[in-house]
Amino acid sequence: MAEQIPYLNEWLELSAGGNFQKAQEIYFEKLFAVLIEQFKASNGDILPKGGILFSVLGYSPEPIILTAKAMEPGVHIIFTTNNKSEGSIYLEKYLEGNYEMVLLKEETFAAIYGAMKEQLMLNPSSELVLDITGGKKSMVASAAIFGKDYGCKIVYVDFREYIKDLRKPLPGSEILNIVYDPLSDQPELFIS
Template sequence: METNLKYTEEWLSLARHGNFQLAEKLYFDKLFPEIIDKFQNRFSNLFDEDEVLISILGFSPEPIILTANAVKPIKHYIITTEHKDEVINRVEEFVQDEFNLITISDTSFNTIYKSLKEILYQIESPKITIDITGGKKSMVAAAAIFGKDYRCKITYVDFDDYIKELRKPVPGSEVLNVVYDPYINQPELFLK
């Protein structure tokens, strides 16, 4: 495992020895701010200044936080089916800009698609990124279809290295994949 982040080995040792609360505290107090900086420096050039971000939230706040810090959106909407206070508190702690939290009643295609369409009516920027990293698979599928239908950039936070026994990415190995960019993947949509 290669990493150049200062607290990785200490975090890994705590986690592997079952000190999960101490490991989590170290992670969010010391390690995660470094991860955010590295991620932001690496991926912020993929986005314009007038970008709107729509994030799908599941149980892990880290991908949403990373994407939000890379995009620096003018507006940010987070869609979830249920919000756990500790997850929302983490997002609030590490995302500097305000966001609108939208809690939906179910994960059906129609509910997701309708919720995304309602957001679309509220914004003026044509530059929309949908981050499909979090949420249930049905939510992600509906969001991806919506993104394709409405010419949105679709992103996914992935990783290069994984710690199998902890079910976590190696800190600092997180990458932002642009799954679909209409300007690159279908430029013919913009010809007049």
């Protein structure tokens, strides 16, 4: 796989050598655009185009960007407790302002669930996808409960290969995992 992705070997060498600043620069400036296209090609038909995408953001914007690029949502709302702008540069670069950020003041169940419910009321849709890849475990758990309660398709950006020493997935091994799809996982809920 490394031969097929430009700059992957350079990223691996810099990361393994501890030059994380330069590795991150290579990743977002040269490597990530190729990864997005590969992810779209292999996952673009899994999610409905348009509709609403709710994403949970911690410190890594990459999975949120990958899911958004594969889905091409009509409305994309990102929920975060992280008011730092480190990942915002890359969100803006790759999503080009096609999202709304909801800053949560706390990570409680009530805060997360309430914010998602409010955004669903403001943006009603029967095509709601919830990306739970980012965020702290408490945020993800709260978001997943919301998603189950409101019939969302719940997704997670996973990976096929992991670099243990770097504690990161191998770029290019990302896959979209459908965690829960109410139509296939609980069709009895939709029988009229």
